[in-house]
Amino acid sequence: MTHPGQRGFLLTAVFLFAPPAIAFAAGDYERRVMTLAGIYALAVLGYQLVFGRIGALSLAQGCFFGLGAYTTGLLGIHFGWTFPASFLAAAIVPALLAFVVALPVLRLGSHYFALATLGISQVVLLVAVNWTDVTGGANGLYGIPEVSILDRSFSSSEAMLVLVWGTLAVAVTGVSAMLRGRASHRLSVLRDAPEAAASIGIDAAAHRLALFLASAALGGVAGALQAHSVGVVSPAVAEFHVMVTILAMTVVGGRGHPAGAILGAVLLVHLPEWFRFLEANYLIAHGAALLLAVILLPQGLAGLFQRWLGEKPHFKPHTDVSSDRNIPAVRRASDGLEINNVEKRFAGIVALDKVSLRISAGEIVGLIGPNGSGKTTVVNVISGLVAPDRGRLVLDKQEIGAMGPHLRARLGLGRSFQSPATTPTLTILESVLAATSSNHDNATAQRLAESCLAFVDLSGWGVEFSGTLPPAKARDLDLARLLAAEPSVVMLDEPAAGLTPTERARLANRLKNLAEAGLGILVIDHSMDFLLPLADRVICLASGVIVSEGRPEEVARHPAAIAAYFGEGRR
Amino acid sequence: MSASILQLLVNGIALGAAYALIALGFVLVINAIGAVNFAQGDLVMTGGFVAVILADWLIESEAWTTWGLGVLVLPLTMVAMAALGILFSLFAYVPLRNRPPVSVFISTIAFGMMLQHGANAAFGPDPRNGPPLIEAGMVSFGSVGVSLQQISVIVAATFLIGTTRVVLFQTQFGRQLRATAQDQEMAEAIGVDGFRSIGLTFALAVALAGAAGMLLSNQFFVTPTDGGVFMLKAYIAVTLGGWGRLDGATVAAILIGIFEVMVAAVVSYVVAEALLYATLLLVLLLRPSGFLAESIQRRT
Numbered sequence: 001m002t003h004p005g006q007r008g009f010l011l012t013a014v015f016l017f018a019p020p021a022i023a024f025a026a027g028d029y030e031r032r033v034m035t036l037a038g039i040y041a042l043a044v045l046g047y048q049l050v051f052g053r054i055g056a057l058s059l060a061q062g063c064f065f066g067l068g069a070y071t072t073g074l075l076g077i078h079f080g081w082t083f084p085a086s087f088l089a090a091a092i093v094p095a096l097l098a099f100v101v102a103l104p105v106l107r108l109g110s111h112y113f114a115l116a117t118l119g120i121s122q123v124v125l126l127v128a129v130n131w132t133d134v135t136g137g138a139n140g141l142y143g144i145p146e147v148s149i150l151d152r153s154f155s156s157s158e159a160m161l162v163l164v165w166g167t168l169a170v171a172v173t174g175v176s177a178m179l180r181g182r183a184s185h186r187l188s189v190l191r192d193a194p195e196a197a198a199s200i201g202i203d204a205a206a207h208r209l210a211l212f213l214a215s216a217a218l219g220g221v222a223g224a225l226q227a228h229s230v231g232v233v234s235p236a237v238a239e240f241h242v243m244v245t246i247l248a249m250t251v252v253g254g255r256g257h258p259a260g261a262i263l264g265a266v267l268l269v270h271l272p273e274w275f276r277f278l279e280a281n282y283l284i285a286h287g288a289a290l291l292l293a294v295i296l297l298p299q300g301l302a303g304l305f306q307r308w309l310g311e312k313p314h315f316k317p318h319t320d321v322s323s324d325r326n327i328p329a330v331r332r333a334s335d336g337l338e339i340n341n342v343e344k345r346f347a348g349i350v351a352l353d354k355v356s357l358r359i360s361a362g363e364i365v366g367l368i369g370p371n372g373s374g375k376t377t378v379v380n381v382i383s384g385l386v387a388p389d390r391g392r393l394v395l396d397k398q399e400i401g402a403m404g405p406h407l408r409a410r411l412g413l414g415r416s417f418q419s420p421a422t423t424p425t426l427t428i429l430e431s432v433l434a435a436t437s438s439n440h441d442n443a444t445a446q447r448l449a450e451s452c453l454a455f456v457d458l459s460g461w462g463v464e465f466s467g468t469l470p471p472a473k474a475r476d477l478d479l480a481r482l483l484a485a486e487p488s489v490v491m492l493d494e495p496a497a498g499l500t501p502t503e504r505a506r507l508a509n510r511l512k513n514l515a516e517a518g519l520g521i522l523v524i525d526h527s528m529d530f531l532l533p534l535a536d537r538v539i540c541l542a543s544g545v546i547v548s549e550g551r552p553e554e555v556a557r558h559p560a561a562i563a564a565y566f567g568e569g570r571r
Numbered sequence: 572m573s574a575s576i577l578q579l580l581v582n583g584i585a586l587g588a589a590y591a592l593i594a595l596g597f598v599l600v601i602n603a604i605g606a607v608n609f610a611q612g613d614l615v616m617t618g619g620f621v622a623v624i625l626a627d628w629l630i631e632s633e634a635w636t637t638w639g640l641g642v643l644v645l646p647l648t649m650v651a652m653a654a655l656g657i658l659f660s661l662f663a664y665v666p667l668r669n670r671p672p673v674s675v676f677i678s679t680i681a682f683g684m685m686l687q688h689g690a691n692a693a694f695g696p697d698p699r700n701g702p703p704l705i706e707a708g709m710v711s712f713g714s715v716g717v718s719l720q721q722i723s724v725i726v727a728a729t730f731l732i733g734t735t736r737v738v739l740f741q742t743q744f745g746r747q748l749r750a751t752a753q754d755q756e757m758a759e760a761i762g763v764d765g766f767r768s769i770g771l772t773f774a775l776a777v778a779l780a781g782a783a784g785m786l787l788s789n790q791f792f793v794t795p796t797d798g799g800v801f802m803l804k805a806y807i808a809v810t811l812g813g814w815g816r817l818d819g820a821t822v823a824a825i826l827i828g829i830f831e832v833m834v835a836a837v838v839s840y841v842v843a844e845a846l847l848y849a850t851l852l853l854v855l856l857l858r859p860s861g862f863l864a865e866s867i868q869r870r871t
Binding site: 057104105108110111112114118120122126130240244248251278281283284286287291294 | 601607662663666667670672673674676677678680681682683684685687688689691692799803806807810814841844845848849851852855856
């Protein structure tokens with residue numbers, strides 16, 4: 001029985017080798033068709049990084065394709081650059097454009113991201129059509145030199161086939177190396193649960209930028225090969241139908257696996273051959289294939305291999321972790337967390353007014369207050385999701401107010417959300433592995449993840465997909481993932497909501513164990529029954545102001561706290 | 572005001588009014604299902620061809636004369652397009668209703684592509700001329716003459732936008748559509764047939780696209796590749812007007828029409844296009860929620 005990783009490798013190797021091998025034997029025409037398929041597969045491979053990995057519908061991949069084609073064409077014709085140099089430039093220029101637009105564009109929500117990328121494509125197309133002196137306008141550029149590397153000509157259909165599919169093989173290897181193991185798990189968390197990703201230290205902006213640049217470069221490379229193989233560049237290479245073709249190939253083949261890029265490209269490039277009666281309107285067939293695929297094959301054709309590829313290795317917990325229930329490693333922040341005079345208004349309404357609090361190492365602090373009193377806002381401000389208008393935030397003597405959420409998380413600040421964020425495409429073990437620091441080697445990370453799962457009694461569940469967990473187990477997983485990031489202070493937003501009394505007791509017990517190991521814990525909850533025996537200290541918030549603070553039984557009796565909960569009239 | 576500026580303004584408002592019909596249909600679908608309808612432009616183009624076919628058929632079969640032809644073709648086109656809208660929702664939305672909105676983005680792209688290349692296969696790439704809404708002529712404002720055609724387009728579009736608003740805001744049917752758009756589960760819990768509401772929203776949205784297609788088909792002709800530009804204009808109008816807002820989209824669409832005609836008259840159409848995209852990107856950069864506040868938060 002082969003290992004799934006080896007199977008994925010095997011499958012990719014077959015898909016990389018078989019199509020060009022068949023075409024090589026088939027004849028000149030088929031070699032040219034398969035060369036085109038390889039070119040599109042490169043563009044799709046890049047598109048998978050944005051559409052599949054970031055999970056954003058970009059409509060700029062056709063534009064990067066066209067830009068690559070124009071770059072190599074212009075440099076080859078006007079400046080006499082040789083192929084290797086202009087080919088490299090064709091990867092860099094689209095990546096540069098991607099870099100320039102990335103800052104405003106990558107933070108946009110899905111519908112604006114689609115529009116912005118479409119807008120950029122339209123601008124590039126307008127330039128291509130109208131800057132006639134340089135681009136040749138609607139007629140385009142003719143006489144793009146044939147490929148030659150070190151005086152070796154690649155003009156024959158055999159040579160181009162080998163060049164294109166060789167480039168594709170290199171690209172597939174590079175992408176696979178970039179997206180292995182924990183790096184891939186982190187991207188899945190980022191796509192499926194972006195806020196949770198920041199809270200376990202994943203740098204969303206850097207990851208998205210890297211993928212966007214790589215996708216643009218691959219699109220440009222594909223466009224350049226296309227330009228050299230046909231010898232002409234016209235504005236048609238940057239038109240919307242190129243984008244739709246790439247999108248269709250990605251959806252048909254599947255956006256999650258390199259094999260999908262090859263499958264989709266080979267299939268759709270051959271589609272017109274099989275629907276000859278459509279003649280020049282073969283794009284109807286692309287549209288129909290896209291519609292059918294999005295309805296019938298949500299994972300694409302590569303998804304059909306998913307069960308074979310995706311079967312996870314059996315998870316064998318180390319006996320030592322499950323038997324003695326060790327508390328997972330906790331960083332000790334000797335100075336704890338302190339916030340001073342934090343203020344926050346939303347559209348003029350005071351959400352927090354001069355809130356100061358501290359959480360020491362090994363201490364459990366309860367945060368109570370009626371709905372809308374600002375409890376979650378406190379956690380959002382500390383974790384960096386909401387910027388305060390005023391106030392200081394210090395974690396273990398270090399000012400964290402100016403840091404992004406992921407940097408605070410890396411310093412040891414953890415948080416959970418009211419509804420646990422799930423990552424349906426990851427197993428439970430993978431989801432926890434994603435939170436481990438990239439400074440750990442794989443073996444250390446694996447041990448750490450396993451010990452965190454053992455701590456929340458999820459050892460036997462590691463191979464299950466995390467979307468399938470019942471709600472209480474999903475909360476346990478959330479805690480395990482939080483701990484795998486090795487925090488020194490954690491803030492839990494209503495961790496006991498929806499739990500049965502038994503489950504609450506188990507949670508309280510775990511939190512006490514963690515505090516004993518040195519973790520500072522802030523717990524938001526409504527129920528004093530839960531907090532009374534658990535918390536060392538309780539803070540009561542009402543309308544953004546701390547009205548009472550002290551030992552739990554003191555706060556429970558404090559008139560201001562009672563008033564906040566039951567209304568002013570009650571004594 | 573000089574004659575040419577007044578005529579340009581009227582032209583701009585007429586174009587913008589047609590854009591407003593497209594944008595209105597675009598927002599209705601966004602609000603109903605939380606997804607962008609990338610086929611909206613191709614549906615406008617289809618509406619143009621439907622108007623061309625209907626006009627040809629009415630004349631050839633001698634069922635009608637050229638007198639009042641446009642006034643008859645407009646409602647007929649809308650009825651045909653409403654039926655297409657139901658069909659469209661059955662293919663592009665119903666199978667995907669429990670999937671992320673991006674699936675619907677893709678299915679509408681696919682549907683639009685099939686419309687575009689289907690029209691190309693059926694009618695060829697050459698521009699076709701649709702029927703005028705009314706016979707050509709001029710109307711005088713003092714010493715200034717303005718094309719009657721454009722005035723009639725503005726009147727028809729205003730009537731359709733007004734009727735849509737009355738239907739949406741003053742009838743029980745409209746309340747049901749809006750309730751479904753706000754929260755389908757809740758609407759169904761109080762007895763609204765959500766499935767039917769969404770189907771009818773598609774019918775209304777596509778009928779509006781068809782009306783715009785008919786109104787534009789005489790002055791600007793209609794070709795199979797027209798769709799992309801119309802879709803972009805609607806998309807931009809909805810973004811500038813505040814995502815999900817009917818009033819914002821309508822106003823923004825009219826302003827885009829005026830802007831385009833004015834800049835095209837002074838400089839060129841290409842510059843108008845480029846400036847429009849530049850404005851869009853700038854707005855997304857500086858004020859991602861549009862000029863007016865979004866009416867819905869993070870629907871997609």
